[in-house]
Amino acid sequence: MPVFGLIDGNSFYCSCQRAFEPRLKRKPVVVLSNNDGCAIARTREAKSLGIKMGDPWHFARKRPEARPVVWYSSNYALYADMSRRMYEVLQARVPAVEPYSIDEMFLDLTSLPGDLYERCKNIREAVWREAKIPTCVGWGPTKTIAKLANGLAKDHARLEGLCDLTDPRIRAEWYAVTSIEEVWGTGRQTVKKLQSMGIETVSDFVTLDPKSIRNLLTVVGARVQAELRGQSCLALSDVSSSRKSIASTRTFGRLLTEWPEIREAVAHYAARAAEKLRAEHLESAHLSVLIQTNPHNGDPWYAKHVGAAIEPTSDTRDLIRHATDLAQSVWLPGYRYFKAGVVLTDLRPAGAQGALFSTRAPDLSSAAMAVMDAINARFGSGVVRPSSTGLRRTWTPRASLLSARYTTRLDEIVRARSW
């Protein structure tokens, strides 16, 4: 019988901040979305002060009860590195790890020797000690059960961060007291549909006739039910093959109206996407650009997403040219733009197949890009960049509460006083 585990960082972004600042240990901490917009990660202490997911910062911070909260802009350089640490600590301890999101990883725990509970406990302690991230671990015979177990471990303090749902009798007990809303893969619509039929708990759901589930919720629902019954339908997936697109999309620090500013931002996003592409040794054969106004501030709604097939490339200069050409074709004066992005699809291994009539010199291109990437890796992202991506960059998102990038920048590493 397979055993899957799911390990998940508690308030991951907040925990990354806490890892380097002991003063935050018991404080309510909130991390804000891009542009310091709204709350996207909260510690338990912040939740108990009534800070909700998505609360806009400029309102929430003025509430008297929010006074003790320590706010942070999202520091993605730090979070990415801490996620890498978590992944590597796990990789050294189990046969396979599937990073499901930045802070959630599926583990292959099938036929490991020894006591599984002790092992999961050790894994959790190792992630805490080495990667400095507090976590919860849930496990069971399917991914859906592991995910549910993880949620239980998180919600019930008495489980001390660990929940074992391998035993069908223990599963049955939890299923009877757990709402179907907690099940991975059941969206709001599905839950509504089920609740309207009087199906409230996971037990109600698993005891239904599989045929009627299939009629009601298609094969997707039937698969969720089978998984909850202990029949594994979803295997651990391989990330390297699952990459379908690379996107670089952001809201601007302020609303932009002028073409040169938008052009600069789009060029920057194209350059970022190109870097990601090269880091994975891929080329893209399709590029699309999106620009849009803000739907929430009363401005007239304007959103365009246009794409074009391109000669496969990972060269920043080519991608910038394509992206800015496309952006120019949809940019209209008179709107206040709020967000833009560049999406690369139709990805393939670099240099796999030259175009029949290539218009570029691929060797020269990859040499130039390799030099640029190496310089940026050593001296910091964006040290060498095409001038079309802007020098002043007045459109960069606001990040007024950014902490140091403790693990990725030498001049920002953590400081400790000699005693």
Place this chain on the structure above:
Amino acid sequence: MAYQGDRTTGFASPTADNIEGTIDLMAAVLDLRQPSRYPVRVEGDALVGRGIKHGDILVVDSALAPRAGVVVIASVGDELRVCELTQRPDGWWLRPSGSTKPLQVDDDTDVSIWAVATGLVRTDV
């Protein structure tokens, strides 16, 4: 063209089978790619007796077990400190360099070991 010890135009190099690369200090000593390794900047000269000066970069490892006499980064109340670790029958203690009293490593005193120092980099020699 980069120097290649096994390619000479006159006489064959007697070293051809013994070419090794330059020493990679990053991989051999510091190895900050390990998930448990962190760089820490030292502030203050309190540990100058141990050869640790203000501005030094300590490479610390959170996976290493504490041992008596090692230098650790400790979390003490609201701050991180660099100090020496000692062992007594009742557990681990942080030994201050000055005349202040030692601190016991304990959840009750809010003192914990954050990582153990494994190397030091000084750029200001």
